[in-house]
Amino acid sequence: MDHKNITQEIDMLKKAISPAQLREWQLEINDISAEFRLAIMFYQVNAELSIEVICTSQNINKHTQQQHESSLLQHLSVTHTHSLKSLEQPAVYLQLIRSSQGHIIGGITFSVNISKPAQTSPAQALSAMQTRIADMLSNAIRYYINSLTLNAYPTESVSLDVDLQSFIDAFEEHMWVKAANGQYVACNKSVERAWRKSKDQIVGKTDFDLFDQRTANEFIESDKLAISTGSTVVVSECEEVDVNFNKVWLETIKAPICNAQGQLTGVIGMTRNIAKHKEAQEQLILAANVFQNAVEGVVITDSDGNITEINQAFTDITGYSREEVLGQNPSMLSSGRHPKSFFERLWNTLLVQGKWHGEIWNRRKHGAIFPQTITISAVFDKQNIIQYYVAVFADISAQKQNEEKLKNLAYFDPLTQLPNRMQFMSLLEQEVNHSQRAKKQLAIVFLDIDFFKQINDSLGHVIGDEILVELAKRLSYALADFDVLARLSGDEFVVMLPSIMGTDSVTSSVDRIRSVFERPFILDNAQSVRLTASMGVAIFPSDGDDQDSLLRNADAAMHRAKLNGRNNYAFYTESMTKQAVEQLKLQTALHQALVNEDFYLVYQPKIQLTDLKPSGFEALIRWCDPILGQISPAEFIPLAEKIGLIWDIGLWVLKTACLQGVKWLIQGKTFERISVNVASLQLQRNDFVDKVRSILLETGLPAKHLELEVTESCMMHDPDAIIRDLKLLGAMGIALSIDDFGTGYSSLNYLKKLPIDKLKIDQSFVRDIPHDTNNTAIAKAVIALGHALNLQIIAEGVETEEQADFLRLNGCDLAQGYLYSKPQLPEELNLFFSQNPSQ
Numbered sequence: 018m019d020h021k022n023i024t025q026e027i028d029m030l031k032k033a034i035s036p037a038q039l040r041e042w043q044l045e046i047n048d049i050s051a052e053f054r055l056a057i058m059f060y061q062v063n064a065e066l067s068i069e070v071i072c073t074s075q076n077i078n079k080h081t082q083q084q085h086e087s088s089l090l091q092h093l094s095v096t097h098t099h100s101l102k103s104l105e106q107p108a109v110y111l112q113l114i115r116s117s118q119g120h121i122i123g124g125i126t127f128s129v130n131i132s133k134p135a136q137t138s139p140a141q142a143l144s145a146m147q148t149r150i151a152d153m154l155s156n157a158i159r160y161y162i163n164s165l166t167l168n169a170y171p172t173e174s175v176s177l178d179v180d181l182q183s184f185i186d187a188f189e190e191h192m193w194v195k196a197a198n199g200q201y202v203a204c205n206k207s208v209e210r211a212w213r214k215s216k217d218q219i220v221g222k223t224d225f226d227l228f229d230q231r232t233a234n235e236f237i238e239s240d241k242l243a244i245s246t247g248s249t250v251v252v253s254e255c256e257e258v259d260v261n262f263n264k265v266w267l268e269t270i271k272a273p274i275c276n277a278q279g280q281l282t283g284v285i286g287m288t289r290n291i292a293k294h295k296e297a298q299e300q301l302i303l304a305a306n307v308f309q310n311a312v313e314g315v316v317i318t319d320s321d322g323n324i325t326e327i328n329q330a331f332t333d334i335t336g337y338s339r340e341e342v343l344g345q346n347p348s349m350l351s352s353g354r355h356p357k358s359f360f361e362r363l364w365n366t367l368l369v370q371g372k373w374h375g376e377i378w379n380r381r382k383h384g385a386i387f388p389q390t391i392t393i394s395a396v397f398d399k400q401n402i403i404q405y406y407v408a409v410f411a412d413i414s415a416q417k418q419n420e421e422k423l424k425n426l427a428y429f430d431p432l433t434q435l436p437n438r439m440q441f442m443s444l445l446e447q448e449v450n451h452s453q454r455a456k457k458q459l460a461i462v463f464l465d466i467d468f469f470k471q472i473n474d475s476l477g478h479v480i481g482d483e484i485l486v487e488l489a490k491r492l493s494y495a496l497a498d499f500d501v502l503a504r505l506s507g508d509e510f511v512v513m514l515p516s517i518m519g520t521d522s523v524t525s526s527v528d529r530i531r532s533v534f535e536r537p538f539i540l541d542n543a544q545s546v547r548l549t550a551s552m553g554v555a556i557f558p559s560d561g562d563d564q565d566s567l568l569r570n571a572d573a574a575m576h577r578a579k580l581n582g583r584n585n586y587a588f589y590t591e592s593m594t595k596q597a598v599e600q601l602k603l604q605t606a607l608h609q610a611l612v613n614e615d616f617y618l619v620y621q622p623k624i625q626l627t628d629l630k631p632s633g634f635e636a637l638i639r640w641c642d643p644i645l646g647q648i649s650p651a652e653f654i655p656l657a658e659k660i661g662l663i664w665d666i667g668l669w670v671l672k673t674a675c676l677q678g679v680k681w682l683i684q685g686k687t688f689e690r691i692s693v694n695v696a697s698l699q700l701q702r703n704d705f706v707d708k709v710r711s712i713l714l715e716t717g718l719p720a721k722h723l724e725l726e727v728t729e730s731c732m733m734h735d736p737d738a739i740i741r742d743l744k745l746l747g748a749m750g751i752a753l754s755i756d757d758f759g760t761g762y763s764s765l766n767y768l769k770k771l772p773i774d775k776l777k778i779d780q781s782f783v784r785d786i787p788h789d790t791n792n793t794a795i796a797k798a799v800i801a802l803g804h805a806l807n808l809q810i811i812a813e814g815v816e817t818e819e820q821a822d823f824l825r826l827n828g829c830d831l832a833q834g835y836l837y838s839k840p841q842l843p844e845e846l847n848l849f850f851s852q853n854p855s856q
């Protein structure tokens with residue numbers, strides 16, 4: 018090391034740094050250290066490698082100062098070559114300052130002025146931003162010092178003895194000089210290599226001597242161009258293959274040479290490889306294309322945030338043209354939707370990390386606000402100073418809308434816009450937790466519309482949907498603001514009544530819900546439909562302490578309400594759970610009953626009212642389970658329908674009744690017909706008619722001795738197919754009757770189309786006649802209606818002479834009931850056969 022030079026440099030530096038400049042650095046260091054909690058020291062290194070502190074940040078203490086100094090000294094003694102190093106221990110970041118001569122003349126050290134765990138490395142201790150600031154500061158100081166030292170050294174005038182030939186030979190570019198007469202006067206080694214000729218073979222020759230005519234003409238033409246322009250011109254650019262067979266892009270520049278008098282003395286030419294330049298140019302074109310054609314909007318601003326460039330997608334998305342935004346601040350797009358703190362955080366991240374990514378709502382030129390994902394990057398120059406900001410953004414309105422739709426689909430019923438099951442369960446869970454803490458009660462009302470399936474089946478799903486929407490509106494209106502109404506599925510709704518004050522308040526809510534069914538539902542086609550609903554109520558905490566058990570128990574209570582005659586409501590009680598367990602037992606036993614043949618039939622005689630002569634029998638199933646005992650068909654037939662066993666049971670009944678009929682006939686007992694009940698689900702199968710036909714064939718019972726009793730509800734599902742099948746059965750000679758007439762969804766329209774023979778007045782209308790005026794009126798009306806349609810009328814459940822007299826007087830044709838006989842085993846019915854003329 019040249020001690021003398023260094024000492025000289027350092028002395029000069031000491032003198033050159035003005036007190037004002039030192040003060041300015043001191044202030045800057047104080048500012049930075051206060052803001053970023055840095056400890057900063059600025060040293061001067063002497064020739065003997067001792068250091069002198071020039072300035073330090075205010076907050077540095079003696080211990081930290083010693084750490085910094087020893088780090089620097091340690092580093093100086095180890096190496097003089099590194100200019101930038103982060104030392105391992107302690108966490109001190111070091112930036113050396115070198116003079117223009119390359120001597121280490123100073124240094125700046127940084128550390129974070131907060132206590133960090135011992136194992137924290139400097140890289141972890143100093144954030145990227147802090148390091149950047151440290152570099153910027155030391156660079157600024159270094160440049161200043163370099164400028165001082167440069168000025169301090171007087172530049173000596175130098176004279177160089179350069180040989181022109183060696184000079185031009187040193188270049189890879191082809192260089193040559195032609196005299197005004199077209200003869201070559203000089204060329205460099207590159208030309209010799211490219212033209213595969215020695216200098217001697219070139220100098221003194223013209224282009225015509227060296228090249229073919231066409232090439233020579235081209236060269237001379239380009240010479241003329243340079244001469245006529247009077248300055249340096251690019252005369253050609255072409256892609257060629259060089260001596261090593263590499264593809265190169267060549268550019269030829271020519272300039273006229275004039276003497277001191279301004280007379281043309283020749284032309285100087287140079288051909289150079291511009292492949293790299295071309296490549297860069299192509300990349301620039303590509304980048305420009307990507308920029309312009311990107312689907313993402315791109316906006317570039319200068320370091321002050323003024324827009325300097327945008328691409329086409331920016332215009333497409335925002336509606337602003339390039340002219341409208343150049344020079345403006347991107348805040349012109351602000352939607353006003355984000356608070357000030359949002360942008361403060363954005364800028365903080367951008368300055369510290371150099372990048373920010375997130376979602377922003379902006380405003381288009383025509384006012385609409387839209388969401389976008391955006392990445393903003395700061396672009397730094399070599400001195401780490403921000404030059405530009407580049408923001409790339411995509412309009413995500415469509416994505417947001419889809420997300421919104423998905424969210425809606427996930428949590429709301431699309432038909433009624435009410436919360437769906439998922440949303441309701443989550444609300445219920447919250448409310449249960451709240452009620453638990455607040456020690457309050459809440460109620461769940463499970464609501465199911467009675468016979469809604471029939472509405473759907475007969476009037477169509479569009480009308481069904483219309484009714485559900487109207488019902489949802491009515492229910493929402495009837496309920497209090499804090500009650501929660503949801504649609505669970507199909508015709509099932511549920512209401513949560515939070516903070517109830519005992520059962521009374523629930524009852525009044527249930528009454529309000531019921532009242533929405535009082536008015537008929539008027540459909541688009543002016544048709545009106547009356548509906549009822551069955552409801553079940555479960556109360557927290559007595560009927561369940563979580564959302565699942567509450568809903569399950571409200572559902573169970575609703576089913577009990579249905580069993581109790583629909584248009585009703587029931588509260589859940591513990592005994593209902595037992596009932597459910599019983600039902601499961603029954604279900605298992607029912608499956609077994611078919612296998613074990615635990616079923617048998619009883620027959621109830623039908624009597625002609627005019628002469629009391631027997632007319633036939635109704636076959637009724639009985640089940641005696643070895644464990645559960647005798648179980649009523651009113652209990653197990655609906656269950657069999659629910660679990661899909663009714664088809665097999667129905668066929669068993671039909672076959673057994675037919676076999677019995679044949680047996681009676683063989684015994685010479687005469688009767689008109691045996692009637693068999695047919696469940697709706699049996700009729701819905703398209704092989705029902707075939708099954709009946711094959712049972713008749715198999716058993717040998719003539720069709721004229723069989724009658725099938727169907728209910729009105731069988732007509733609700735695909736009535737055209739049912740009418741077709743009933744006609745087929747009628748054509749076979751089987752009589753058909755409508756059972757329980759008046760209790761279901763009566764449609765006179767279908768009734769007149771049906772190929773039926775009899776109407777059966779349900780026993781609920783026979784009860785209490787002639788005293789009950791309503792039932793009396795209904796019975797009379799059914800008789801009149803049936804006769805008008807040429808049908809026979811039979812009354813069931815006749816228990817008293819009074820009832821029989823009334824029916825007879827009003828023209829009823831037939832009757833069955835305990836007055837004449839209970840359903841009995843076949844062998845107990847001898848009294849009820851018509852007299853066989855042959856006996």
Ligand SMILES: Nc1nc2c(ncn2[C@@H]2O[C@@H]3COP(=O)(O)O[C@H]4[C@@H](O)[C@H](n5cnc6c(=O)[nH]c(N)nc65)O[C@@H]4COP(=O)(O)O[C@H]3[C@H]2O)c(=O)[nH]1
Nearest residue numbers: 637638650651654670694695696814815816833834835840
């Ligand atoms: N209170 C009273 N009741 C009387 C009187 N006369 C007859 N009954 C009863 O009334 C019911 C008439 O049968 P349903 O209306 O078809 O009503 C039947 C029918 O819907 C169904 N069912 C019975 N057997 C079958 C069957 O084989 N197949 C199908 N699908 N359903 C059946 O079960 C229901 C109940 O059947 P059962 O318990 O046998 O009850 C029978 C019968 O025993 C009376 O004077 N007073």
